[in-house]
Amino acid sequence: MDALFVVLGLVLLIAGGNFLLKGSVDLSLRLSIPKIVVGMTVVSFVTSAPELIVSLQSALRGFPDLALGNVVGSNLANLGLVLGITLLIGTLDIRRSFYFIDWPAMMLASLLFYVFVVPDRMLGRTEGIIMVVVLFIFLIYLLRFQEPAIAEVPPAFVNILPLYKTIFFLGVGGVALWGGSELLISGAVGLATRLDIGERIIGISLVSIGTSIPELAASVIAMIRKEKAISVGNLIGSNIFNLLAVLGITAIINPIHVIDDHLIRSDLLWMLGISFLVLPLVFFPKGQRLGWRDGLILLAVYAIFLYTTFS
Incomplete structure (x- = not known):
C-alpha cells in the first residue's frame, strides 16, 4: 500500500501541477499581465508547486528531513537527471545572461541556504x-533590466479558455496537489519505516525525482520537437x-529543523558541487554550448550521488 500511495501521489501531483499551470496562466492573461511577467512568476512558481506542497506538508506533519531532502534532491535531479537526459537528445546554446545573471543567482541562493x-x-x-x-528582488531586477530567466508561456496556453474552464483547472489542480502530497508523504514515510531507511533518503531520491518528472517531460518533448525552448537557464x-520560494515559504510557516546530519555533511555539498559544475561544462570543450558529452x-x-546515498 505504501508503494501504491507513492505512485498515486506522484500521479496526482503531476496532474495537479498541469491543471494549475493551465488555470493560472489563463487567469494571468485575462488580467492582461504581460507574457514575460507570467513566464517569470506564474509559470515558474506553479511548476514548483509540487515541491512547495510536499515540503510544506512534510514540515507541518513533523518530517523536516523529507521537506529538505525533497528540495535538495529536486535541485540535484534538475541539473543531473533532467539536464543530463535533455543534452543526450540535442545541444543547448547558452545565453550571455547565464554566466552574468542565472548561474551567479543560483549559486547565491544555494550558498545563502547553506549559510542559513x-x-x-x-x-x-x-x-x-x-x-x-x-x-522578489531578483525577479524585480530581471523584469526591469534583463531578459527573462524563466521560460515564457508555452504556445499551448496562449488561447484564453472559457471562464468556467479556468475555474475548473484551478480548483481541480489545487485539490490534486493537496491530495497527491498527502498520499506521497504517507507512502514515503511508510516505505522509509518498512525498509528501515531514513526519511532523508526517500525524500532526496524517490520523492525529488517524482516531483521533477514534469520538468523532465517538458524538456525532452521540447528537445525532440527541436523547439529549443528549454535552456539551462530555465x-x-x-x-x-x-x-x-519553496524553502523560504515553508520556513516562514513552520521552521525546519535538520535531523539527519547527512543533509549537511553530504547532500548540500553535492548540490553545491553539481551547481558549480555546470559553469565549466558551458565553456569546455567548445564554449557557450552544452552537448551530449556534458x-x-x-x-x-548524479548516478554517483545516488549510489553514495544508498550505500
Missing part, C-alpha cells in the same frame, strides 16, 4: 523571510525558485 542552515541545523522564520525577499531558474558527465555525477 548549517550553523544551527535549522531554517527559521527570519531566514525564510530573507530568502523570499531576495527572490532549469537554473527552477532551482532558484525551489530554494528561495549530458553524460551530469548523469554520471
Whole structure:
C-alpha cells in the first residue's frame, strides 16, 4: 500500500501541477499581465508547486528531513537527471545572461541556504523571510533590466479558455496537489519505516525525482520537437525558485529543523558541487554550448550521488 500511495501521489501531483499551470496562466492573461511577467512568476512558481506542497506538508506533519531532502534532491535531479537526459537528445546554446545573471543567482541562493542552515541545523522564520525577499528582488531586477530567466508561456496556453474552464483547472489542480502530497508523504514515510531507511533518503531520491518528472517531460518533448525552448537557464531558474520560494515559504510557516546530519555533511555539498559544475561544462570543450558529452558527465555525477546515498 505504501508503494501504491507513492505512485498515486506522484500521479496526482503531476496532474495537479498541469491543471494549475493551465488555470493560472489563463487567469494571468485575462488580467492582461504581460507574457514575460507570467513566464517569470506564474509559470515558474506553479511548476514548483509540487515541491512547495510536499515540503510544506512534510514540515507541518513533523518530517523536516523529507521537506529538505525533497528540495535538495529536486535541485540535484534538475541539473543531473533532467539536464543530463535533455543534452543526450540535442545541444543547448547558452545565453550571455547565464554566466552574468542565472548561474551567479543560483549559486547565491544555494550558498545563502547553506549559510542559513548549517550553523544551527535549522531554517527559521527570519531566514525564510530573507530568502523570499531576495527572490522578489531578483525577479524585480530581471523584469526591469534583463531578459527573462524563466521560460515564457508555452504556445499551448496562449488561447484564453472559457471562464468556467479556468475555474475548473484551478480548483481541480489545487485539490490534486493537496491530495497527491498527502498520499506521497504517507507512502514515503511508510516505505522509509518498512525498509528501515531514513526519511532523508526517500525524500532526496524517490520523492525529488517524482516531483521533477514534469520538468523532465517538458524538456525532452521540447528537445525532440527541436523547439529549443528549454535552456539551462530555465532549469537554473527552477532551482532558484525551489530554494528561495519553496524553502523560504515553508520556513516562514513552520521552521525546519535538520535531523539527519547527512543533509549537511553530504547532500548540500553535492548540490553545491553539481551547481558549480555546470559553469565549466558551458565553456569546455567548445564554449557557450552544452552537448551530449556534458549530458553524460551530469548523469554520471548524479548516478554517483545516488549510489553514495544508498550505500
